[in-house]
Amino acid sequence: MASRSGTQKDKGLLADWELVTSNGPPLSFHVGCVLGNDLYIHGGMETKDGKQPSDKLFRFISSSQSWQQITAEGSPSLSHHACVSLAGRYMLLIGGWDGKTRTAKVVAFDAENKKWLPQETTGFPGDAGLSSHTATLLASGEIVIFGREGSLRMQRRHGNSYILSGSVQSGRFTFKELTNVAASRSGHTSNIVGNKLYVVGGRENNFVEVHDRLKGGEPDNQTITSKLMDIVEKLPPMSKLPGGRKNHVSISGTGVLLIHGGDTFDGRSRESVGEMFLLTFKPTMQFYKLGDSSVRRCGHVCCILGDRVILHGGLGGKNNCHVYSETFCLNFK
Template structure:
């Protein structure tokens, strides 16, 4: 009888489905890891990254996933930089701004802009960043002021150091100039983290082996979360809360919704995994800061990218077990 109860309990556990998961599409894209992703209008763009895990030379390729065509297309125009571990943001629903990254020789603080209307690259003048310094595995978040908050790994090739510095990047493509100014608010040293704004709260997730979540108030995002992300917030009441803060992680992705953040994948610091995980968590700020367990996806990735286009939340690429790189594309699906 006791053995039968154990068997039934295991069977019931196996039947449990996670409420949201990644569904593979027929859309095959470039095989990449540590690339940058950015949504402009109804198109998802990805740039750079590495095409093999042992590559010493980052890619300079730019790809567009058109919502109307449902396929990845390479956009080949002169001036595209070779970068990995960089950040990308959209400005004015027209420009893709690439910030920092590894250029194959050193970390960079340079800025590159791609005009999606004119289909051309420019390299604005940049001032204000420490001499002989650069950025990699950092984040860039556009604030309601129009300035870009830069947070994360900073250091020269010689120093190889990590800092908890924040910078505010201001300027415009039209003026051809951008300026870094160090922000006075202190933060923990992080690398390979994510940063999202919920309401007026900046939530920094991962990038270190402890203190998984760090919160700063007084920030507001330029754009509100896409309507499709409301479904992330709605399922919180159906999920079990996590009594213990999950392990630290890096090179994961996150999706912001009103009041919550969905976190997927990455490499954990818990000592049990040396390969990317498929763990999915939700961090909600109301009624109080709480982590919720979504489940474990079979899509185990790190160094991947994620974006929201229309009513689809899209994941592309990254590396999985045995350091294998992928070029597949997934849509996030909600169980009914």
């Protein structure tokens, strides 16, 4: 790491969140992915201390910058789940909390036919489940799963990483344990940059975990990459890693990650943070602090939609008691 630290004051951020609409669905710990030209989000919690996850599905229509609820029979009630986009058509939901238990079930939404398609799932331990994990699509079409929440007994008995293979067309998916080396995490993010998968946060220490020889299944957005790298050139590098955090978001470009928000482990506050960091990898891994945004969130969703970075929902406010409905776009200054 470099010897000097970089800081940005709240004012004059080189990029910050700009409100698009405040009329979105109030949700936290939901999931989102891009299908076609629009952003789809599913599930989550509608109140901080709610007992039952939502089964609602919403579409953010990019052309009108408005939200639309999609009603289709068979939508599961889930929060703290994960999802990937397949073929630009299917939203594949993986695991999550159903209000009673952690599940490892897989279900797909077909955006073209507006139908939910239950999938047969095999290979996952019958006495375990998944929540606050991540799912990342590989170039092979397989999906790598990292992390889970659960008792220490469950974590010792079962691994923390899996490969999920199958297809919506066959209606079948199979879990296969990948390795027992992966550290136990929950509320982390996973992104592929180059041929490496970077698992960020989800625990107090060991902030970044790297796994080699994993090629991503989604092309990088070069417009977003260029804008993020332009910012890197204007910032001094940090002298040490950021503090541990969970329930943050991250997006990736060619050679760069953007990290925003989350809950920290350092006891500074009982509220979510608005910190934003950039992480680059060549010639060595290096962090840059973009600044502290007034948009302080955890359990939110962040996706690249066209040439924009969209953020929605999450928990925040005093003692993280408020579930937000706002949708933001990252404004590069």
